[in-house]
Amino acid sequence: MTTTQTLPRSVAPPPVPPRRRRGRLPGAQLWQASPLTYLALILGGVLSIFPIVWSFIIASRDNSAVYEMPPTPGDQLFTNIDRMLANEDAAFVYGLVNSAVVSTVVTISVIFFSSLAGFAFAKLKFRGSNALLLIIIMTMMVPTQLGVIPLYLMMVELGWTGTLQAVIVPFLVQGFGVFMMRQYAMSAISDELIEAARLDGCSTWRIYWNVVLPALRPAAAVLGLLTFMQTWNEFLWPFIVLTPDTPTVQYSLKILSSGLYQTDYVALFAGTALATLPLLIVFIIFGRQIIGGIMEGAVKS
Amino acid sequence: MSSAVGAPRSHAASRPPLTPPRRRRSYRLGRWDLKYSPYLYVAPFFVLFGVFGLFPVLYTVYVSLFDYELLSGTKEFAGLENYRLLLEDAQFWNAAYNTLGIFVLSTMPQLIAALMLANLLNRQMRARTLLRMGVVIPNITSVAAVGIIFALIFADRYGLINWLLGTVGFDPIAWRDNRFASWFAIAFMVDWRWTGYNALIYLGAMQAIPKDLYESASLDGASTWRQFWTITVPLIRPTILFTIIISTIGGFQIFTEPLMYGNGLIRGGVDHQFQTLAMYIYEKTFTGNAEYGYGSAMSWLLFMMIIIFALINFALVRRSVKGDKK
Numbered sequence: 036m037t038t039t040q041t042l043p044r045s046v047a048p049p050p051v052p053p054r055r056r057r058g059r060l061p062g063a064q065l066w067q068a069s070p071l072t073y074l075a076l077i078l079g080g081v082l083s084i085f086p087i088v089w090s091f092i093i094a095s096r097d098n099s100a101v102y103e104m105p106p107t108p109g110d111q112l113f114t115n116i117d118r119m120l121a122n123e124d125a126a127f128v129y130g131l132v133n134s135a136v137v138s139t140v141v142t143i144s145v146i147f148f149s150s151l152a153g154f155a156f157a158k159l160k161f162r163g164s165n166a167l168l169l170i171i172i173m174t175m176m177v178p179t180q181l182g183v184i185p186l187y188l189m190m191v192e193l194g195w196t197g198t199l200q201a202v203i204v205p206f207l208v209q210g211f212g213v214f215m216m217r218q219y220a221m222s223a224i225s226d227e228l229i230e231a232a233r234l235d236g237c238s239t240w241r242i243y244w245n246v247v248l249p250a251l252r253p254a255a256a257v258l259g260l261l262t263f264m265q266t267w268n269e270f271l272w273p274f275i276v277l278t279p280d281t282p283t284v285q286y287s288l289k290i291l292s293s294g295l296y297q298t299d300y301v302a303l304f305a306g307t308a309l310a311t312l313p314l315l316i317v318f319i320i321f322g323r324q325i326i327g328g329i330m331e332g333a334v335k336s
Numbered sequence: 337m338s339s340a341v342g343a344p345r346s347h348a349a350s351r352p353p354l355t356p357p358r359r360r361r362s363y364r365l366g367r368w369d370l371k372y373s374p375y376l377y378v379a380p381f382f383v384l385f386g387v388f389g390l391f392p393v394l395y396t397v398y399v400s401l402f403d404y405e406l407l408s409g410t411k412e413f414a415g416l417e418n419y420r421l422l423l424e425d426a427q428f429w430n431a432a433y434n435t436l437g438i439f440v441l442s443t444m445p446q447l448i449a450a451l452m453l454a455n456l457l458n459r460q461m462r463a464r465t466l467l468r469m470g471v472v473i474p475n476i477t478s479v480a481a482v483g484i485i486f487a488l489i490f491a492d493r494y495g496l497i498n499w500l501l502g503t504v505g506f507d508p509i510a511w512r513d514n515r516f517a518s519w520f521a522i523a524f525m526v527d528w529r530w531t532g533y534n535a536l537i538y539l540g541a542m543q544a545i546p547k548d549l550y551e552s553a554s555l556d557g558a559s560t561w562r563q564f565w566t567i568t569v570p571l572i573r574p575t576i577l578f579t580i581i582i583s584t585i586g587g588f589q590i591f592t593e594p595l596m597y598g599n600g601l602i603r604g605g606v607d608h609q610f611q612t613l614a615m616y617i618y619e620k621t622f623t624g625n626a627e628y629g630y631g632s633a634m635s636w637l638l639f640m641m642i643i644i645f646a647l648i649n650f651a652l653v654r655r656s657v658k659g660d661k662k
Contacts, residue, residue, distance in 0.1 A: 068461035075456055080470025083532060087477060089496070090485045102494035152378040161374035167382075174385055176581065178642055180589045180614070181635040182392030184621055184628050185399055189392065205388035208381045238366070239373040268478035270592045271614075275622055285480045292484050293600030300488065307481040314476045322469040329472065329533060330540030 087311065094304040101300045111301065116309065119302040122291065124279065127306060130287035135313075137202050137283060138266040144207040145262045146255045153216025154247045158229055159239070168217070174210040183275060190276050197278040206266065212258050215331065219254035220247065257328035260321050264314055284310045393639075400632035406625050418633035428634065430608055431616040432641070434519070438594070438612065439587040439645075441523035447579060449531050454538035455564055468539075471532035482525055483596020490521040490597075512598065518610040525593045534579050541575035542568060573654075580653055584646045588638060589614050613638050 089106055094116075096109035120127055155161070156168050186205065187196075195201040224247060232242045248255075273283045279290055291306045318325060403414040422428050453471060461467065474482070489496045490511040498508035511517050545568065553563050569576070591614035598604050602619045604611025611619075613634065621631030 068456075068459040072456050072459060072461065076453075076461075076467045076471070079453060079532075080467060080473075083471055083474050083528070086482075086485050086489065086528065087473065089489075090481070093488070101488075102491075102499075104496075104499055148380045148384075152381050155374040155377040159374040159377075161371075164374070167378060171381065174389065176585065177389060177393060178585050178589060178639065179389045179393060180591075181639050182389070182394075182396055184617075184632050184635060185392040185395040186388065187622075188399070188628065189388075204384075208384045210381075210385070213378075213381055239369050239377075243377075264476055268480075270478070270480050275618070285478055288478075288480045288484065289596070289600055292480075292487075292596060303484060304488075307484050311477050311481050314478075318469070318473065318476045323465050325476075326465065326468050326472060326536060329536040330543075 087315075090304050090311075091308050094301060094308040096301055098299060098301050112305070115301045115305040118299070119291065119305045119309075122302070125287045125290040125306070126279070126282055127284070127287045127291070127309070130282040130284040131309070133199060133281065134267055134284040137199055138263045140203050141206045141266045142259050142263045144203075145209045145212045146259050148208045149212030149216045149258060150220075150248060150251050150255055151243060152213045153218075153220050154224075154243055154251070156213070156217040157220035158224060158226070158247070168214075171210045171213050175214070180271060183272065186272075187275055196276055197281050199281065201276045202269070202273050202283065205272070206269075209262065212262065215258055215328075216251060216254060218331075220251060223254070224250050253324075256321075257324050257331070260317065260325050261328050264317070264325075267314060396632045396635050396639075399628055400630075400636050402629045404626060404628045411629070414629060418629050419637070422630070422633050422637065427608060427611075427616060428613075431604075431611050431613045434515075434594075434604070434608075434610055435588060435590065435612045435614075437516075437519045438522050438526075438590060438610070439584075441519050442526040442590075443580075443583045443587050445523075446527045446531050447534060447576070447583065449527070450534035450579075451538055451569070451576075453531065453535035454542055455568065457535065457539050458542045468536065472536055473532070474529045475533040477529070479529070479592040480596055482529055483593050486521065486525045486528075486593075487597050487599065490524075512605055513609070515609040518597070518605060522590075522593050522597055522610060525597070526587070526590070530583075534583075537579060538572060538575060541572040545571050577650060577653055580649045581646050584649055585642055588642045588645065591615055591618070613641075 092106045092108045093101060095112040096103075097111050100109060119125070152171075156164055190196050190201045195204075228246060229242055232246050237245070268285065269283070270285045270289075273286050274289060277283065277286055279286070282290065288303075288306050288310055291303050400418055401413060401415060402411040403417065404411045457464075457468060457471070477485075490498075492498065492508070492511055492513075495511065497511070501508060509517050511521050549567055549571075550563055553567060558566070590612050594604050594610050594612050595602065595615060598610065602611075602615055602623060604615050617631045617634045617638070620627045620634065
């Protein structure tokens with residue numbers, strides 16, 4: 036993980052992953068990128084970014100100019116945003132707030148429970164730990180989306196439909212998070228450190244809170260970023276269990292995109308722009324960490 | 337490791353004596369702490385996942401055996417009737433056909449392109465982080481937004497693609513009425529969003545391959561292309577298998593892209609030409625008659641399909657990509 040966060044003094048920086056490509060090996064010129072490589076990658080980057088840029092351009096235009104070519108920005112961005120926000124059926128601002136609340140709560144919870152369980156699996160000895168860890172890995176393969184009907188009936192039973200806890204509580208834990216934290220804790224925290232803390236009379240909980248959690252901070256940041264983005268972008272379950280009165284931002288987009296407002300493209304694209312912007316900012320600031328987190332995913336298989 | 341467990345005890349004994357009762361209590365507490373707190377720490381995951389993750393998936397089987405009445409709010413045991421009706425339901429088979437078609441069109445090119453992209457990224461280069469960010473940026477956009485944006489890019493009359501086709505002298509394509517064109521457009525969205533992400537996963541695995549393997553291969557005169565297929569691909573085979581399983585699980589449940597592509601309508605085109613199974617489940621269950629039993633039966637069949645195709649893909653790739661014994 037290429038991260039710049041500072042570790043607590045007592046913890047040596049984890050050795051994962053070694054940056055081999057920095058070493059100038061005899062055959063290194065083989066790994067030098069050619070101009071063609073750059074060209075292909077830049078082309079790929081342009082293809083990746085273009086639809087996003089284009090959607091922002093549409094959001095800045097007038098409805099009569101939606102289809103005009105070539106795509107050049109207009110000057111209607113703020114008018115469009117105002118009109119979109121004024122749409123009471125979509126309740127876009129409320130959706131943004133709801134999404135922020137849901138994503139934040141889920142992220143904190145996933146970090147907490149994942150680091151707690153990951154610490155236990157990496158550093159505490161208990162009977163059945165290997166079997167339990169295997170079960171957690173297997174839960175990553177369960178297509179939980181196929182359980183939405185009973186889950187929905189459960190929410191009806193609990194009286195949670197149309198409330199935010201219905202989209203928070205089922206996502207409080209995550210198998211991937213536990214596994215990621217366990218992998219990081221294995222390499223980032225030495226057994227000696229834990230033993231030393233025990234000798235000082237620390238309880239397991241205090242070891243977790245004062246020693247382990249600070250040491251796990253870099254991994255926790257990455258897990259938090261990935262979880263936040265995933266929760267923010269969640270569509271199907273909020274769409275099923277929430278009502279248009281209590282939307283998340285993705286639900287608001289769905290309302291904007293169908294029915295009566297379908298023809299007001301520029302307002303709709305102002306909506307997609309506003310819904311994407313928070314994550315875009317997060318991505319630009321923390322891009323390096325997010326990339327590190329995704330690449331770490333390769334190690335788990 | 338018995339030393340970690342034993343340490344505090346022996347240490348406590350060698351300490352200058354505290355007041356005896358307190359020592360005994362903290363000793364007992366410490367033992368309890370060592371023995372049970374690990375279970376306490378992993379328990380929240382199992383409880384929450386069990387209740388909100390695993391239980392609903394399994395309970396789907398039970399629900400699928402009942403016939404739900406919307407008006408009276410009652411349910412009646414129906415045995416396998418839902419499954420029997422399902423197998424005769426043309427719209428179900430249509431949805432299964434669409435799901436499979438979109439899955440094949442999206443997964444294969446996506447993973448191959450991701451491999452190539454990862455290979456390109458796996459070099460010394462300038463602006464490394466920037467280029468990596470460039471390829472993975474689609475993944476941060478929400479599926480709903482992607483669906484809306486691409487619905488306009490693939491719009492029939494004035495869409496960007498048809499405009500491009502027009503400027504080079506081709507006839508516009510009916511991106512929704514034509515079944516295969518609609519599959520292609522939806523698959524394109526999926527590929528756009530996931531190729532860079534998978535490329536980074538492959539890149540992570542590629543960087544763990546020792547570079548001297550390549551050096552000796554190039555000394556033997558193997559071309560870069562040959563090295564890619566005989567060294568890189570076999571060595572990251574576990575990762576490839578992993579992404580295939582994950583893509584299969586995700587691809588068969590595709591819902592939001594086709595929904596947004598068809599202007600948010602659950603029917604998936606006038607003739608359901610791009611309605612997927614997940615959409616049909618939603619249509620049966622959460623619109624109209626609330627046929628929970630029927631929808632659950634369909635969910636369960638979809639689950640079976642996912643398992644079967646995951647195994648087929650797994651076997652295919654394992655056979656075609658020969659791993660070496662390491």
